[in-house]
Amino acid sequence: GAVVSQHPSWVICKSGTSVKIECRSLDFQATTMFWYRQFPKQSLMLMATSNEGSKATYEQGVEKDKFLINHASLTLSTLTVTSAHPEDSSFYICSARPQDTQYFGPGTRLTVL
Amino acid sequence: DQQVKQNSPSLSVQEGRISILNCDYTNSMFDYFLWYKKYPAEGPTFLISISSIKDKNEDGRFTVFLNKSAKHLSLHIVPSQPGDSAVYFCAARDGVNDYKLSFGAGTTVTVRA
Numbered sequence: 001g002a003v004v005s006q007h008p009s010w011v012i013c014k015s016g017t018s019v020k021i022e023c024r025s026l027d028f029q030a031t032t033m034f035w036y037r038q039f040p041k042q043s044l045m046l047m048a049t050s051n052e053g054s055k056a057t058y059e060q061g062v063e064k065d066k067f068l069i070n071h072a073s074l075t076l077s078t079l080t081v082t083s084a085h086p087e088d089s090s091f092y093i094c095s096a097r098p099q100d101t102q103y104f105g106p107g108t109r110l111t112v113l
Numbered sequence: 114d115q116q117v118k119q120n121s122p123s124l125s126v127q128e129g130r131i132s133i134l135n136c137d138y139t140n141s142m143f144d145y146f147l148w149y150k151k152y153p154a155e156g157p158t159f160l161i162s163i164s165s166i167k168d169k170n171e172d173g174r175f176t177v178f179l180n181k182s183a184k185h186l187s188l189h190i191v192p193s194q195p196g197d198s199a200v201y202f203c204a205a206r207d208g209v210n211d212y213k214l215s216f217g218a219g220t221t222v223t224v225r226a
Contacts, residue, residue, distance in 0.1 A: 004156075042218070043216045043217060043218045044157070045216075046213060046214070049213065100164075101162055102204075103159060104149070104159075107154065107156045109154060
């Protein structure tokens, strides 16, 4: 299957700071990537669709000014959590699809103190 | 509004026996269905998928059945192995709306030795 990587795998930050998470498709080009978050013992919730060269599309209830998404190239999308607060602590996962199947990155555990 | 439902939060099965995981959906625009396996603090791993034009797809120990009229699909794992113990997510793709995936809540499978 296709390979998607994420960096960092975990991050701890202070409240009020910003954190950037990178998502890369390693062996294919992805015009579209997806960002999810998962709370403990819950399902994956789609946050936004990242489109190369254009603005991201956010799901209802997701603050676009708080979760900044940039899809600067066909292999890289970044999610920046701005002015992070403890309630933003979660597991963030990205995915990309070379064709029909979406492949997921390993996830990033964000803890905001 | 939960469009994909996995009504069994957990399943315990004896090693060597069959595991059957069920999934129901409500959106008739879903055109592609996937099963993912997930370990804690990791991204989902793709297992098997099925197009809405088919009713069965088999890959090794994994078989997915789709009953489109009932809006129901199931994943059969046979024989079950201890390494299969994980959380399994059913996902459905919206063929119209950006190919977004909607996930079920997951079923935790425990394979007993």
